[in-house]
Amino acid sequence: MSRLRILHIEDDHDDADLIHHAATRLGVPPDWTMAESRPAFLEALTGRDFDLVLSDSRVPGMDGQEAMRLVRERHPDLPFVFVSGTDDPLWVEQCFRQGAYDHVSKDQLWRLVPVLQGVGAEAERRRLARLARAHALLVEIVKQLSLARSLDAVVDIVKSGARQLNGADGATFVLREGDHCHYVAEDAIGPLWQGRRFPLRACISGWAMLEGRAAVVPDIYADERIPADAYRPTFVKSLVMVPIRAEAPIGAIGNYWAHPHEATPEEVELIQALADSTSLALENLSLYRDLERRVRDRTRRLQAANAELEAFSSSVSHDLRAPLRTIQGYADLLATRVDPPLEGTPLSYVERMRSSARRMQVLIEDLLKLSKVSRTELHTLPVPLGRIAADVIASLRNVSPPREHLRISIDETLQAEGDPGLLTIALENLLSNAWKYTANTESPTIEFFSEKFPGSATVFTVRDNGVGFDMALADELFQPFHRLHPEAEFSGTGIGLTIVQRIIHKHGGHIWAEATPGDGAVFRFTLPAPASRCSTAFD
Incomplete structure (x- = not known):
């Protein structure tokens, strides 16, 4: 007892x-x-x-x-x-x-x-019971401090919380400014010293900061640390003052009573715990300000990089395409319009020029697509993936030689939520790859469907029974300009799957692949679940 x-x-x-x-x-x-x-x-x-x-x-x-x-x-x-x-x-x-x-x-x-x-x-x-209530209040104050994002918010939380914790008649929040104490805010039954500044050695808050420990004063007129004349106009008869941070204190928090009161060890511990939490909150403010500055700097750098990328894309579109068109145009003239017509080695040279120009044209187009994917802002809408996939296959049929025994299986009911334009580009690349890599398969099959795995979102799957690839090389699959098959066997730039991955990641999804050499490949990806809407972007 x-x-x-x-x-x-x-x-x-x-x-x-x-x-x-x-x-x-x-x-x-x-x-x-x-x-x-x-x-x-x-x-x-x-x-x-x-x-x-x-x-x-x-x-x-x-x-x-x-x-x-x-x-x-x-x-x-x-x-x-x-x-x-x-x-x-x-x-x-x-x-x-x-x-x-x-x-x-x-x-x-x-x-x-x-x-x-x-x-x-x-x-x-x-x-x-009082102590339990005070501890519950302290927990709530600490929660509020953890969410504070400005000094004013911290001050408002602390000044009222400090008074409530110990049922005091007043509380004050003091910050150190060099050799002075700044009485920033107060919550009290009468006016104290809010807004005023005093030398560190002329006030009890300064003593608590200089000593790095609590000052318990049962009677302000019997304690030589107290400047009695400053207290006579106030209601204060007793107080406790604790430093904010024991090592190199940055401020102090005080409780005041209008009657003689010797703060108990529990009361000192409560207000000191509040001061320690306040120290963390103030340090967090500094971190947040630094983080916000870094974010602003990074945003400026990204904006500058995007501007440079935009300028580069414009340059590629104009400055590279123009001479390339000239080379291709004159190569076409050499191959078809000279008299007498080229034959043998000269004609072979011209055909190589035309082929290289076409490859360069495709590479430029793919680079521009990759740049567009990185810069494009998402416009999220419900997207009929199944119908898009069917349209892509129809286009491939129109531009490719007839293929016997080709089996296409597409679930045209598939829906997702995302950017219609970007998801169309992703499906074009995936299905074009499946079309390309089944070209030499005896009974080619291309499928597009959905799967449901335990504990996961809907997984969309593109599967073929083409040449496949070695899974030991799977890490290179989505890297730009990396090809798992020689150009002589299958044409391409090595950028298509990079574009697909960036589109899926931009949507917050994930894409991965499985394959066996000679037995086809499976590409799976996830997207956010579709929201309930009355119509789609393609209706």
Whole structure:
């Protein structure tokens, strides 16, 4: 049991000694405050906190029942016990009716210890309940601080939270500015020093920062660390001040009381825990500001890079295509319009020029597509993937020689959500690859369907039974300009699958492949689930 703080109303010194001696059997001697008269009682009642009031039936200027009424008006929950020589049962009954906790006869002081033990147990329960409420409040304050993104937000949270934690009459938030203390904000029953600055060595918050530890001041006028003249215009009679960060403190948080009050170890621990959380919140603010600066710098660099990429794309589109068209045009003239017609080695040279020019044209187109994918902003809509896939196959049939025994299986009901233009490019590349790599297959099959794996989103699948590839080389599959088959066997630039991967990743999806040499390949990808809408972008 904690040490009981008892206000004892008694004018007989011998009786008081006997009562105090009887109370020594508690084990923990109480902290007694004596009041021998009405004025002394009133001064003590307003001067400090108590766990219990013991009262005789009468002292000069006041009877015990009046004292109990005054206690009830100011502290309704404070236990009041009569210890008197009056044995009148009617008077005792009247005391109980008016709210007495108990009555102990001075002839039966052996009963006093059990009564004090009961009061102590209740005081301990109240203390633990207050502490539990304070800890719950501290958790909520810490949550709020973790979400604070500005100094003003931190200050507002701390100044009100500091006062609520310990039920103080006031709280202040102080920041160190060089050799001065800046009283940034306060929450109090009366004005203090908000907005003012004082030298570190001229105020108690400066002392807490310089010493790196808490300052507990039960009586501001009895502590030489306190500039009393600065406190006289205020309500403050006692305080506790703790540093924000023990090592190289950056500020302080204070609690103030309008009556003499010695902050308990629990109260000091609570406000120090708040100060420690405030330190983290202020450090987080610095990190957030630095992160925001980095994001702004990175955004500017990305914007500049995009501008350069846009300029490069324009240059590629114009400056490279124009001479390429010239080379291809004159090569075509050499192959078809000269008289006499070229034959043998000269004609072979010209055909190589025409072929290389066509390959360069395709490479430029693929590079521009890759650039477009990186720069294009997503416009998300429901997309009929199955219908797009069917259109892609129809286009491939129109531009390719007839293929016998070709089997196409496409689920035209497939839907997804994404950018229609980009997803069309992705399907064109995947299905064109399947078309290309089944060209030499005896009974080619190309499929597009969906699968559902446990615990995953819908998986879209393009499968063929073409040449496949070695899975040991799968890491190179989506890298630009990497080809798993020689140009002499299958034409291409090695950029198509890179474009597909960037499109799927841009949508927040994932793509992977499985294959066996000579037994085809399977490409699977995921996309966000489609939202409920009345129509699609292609309706």
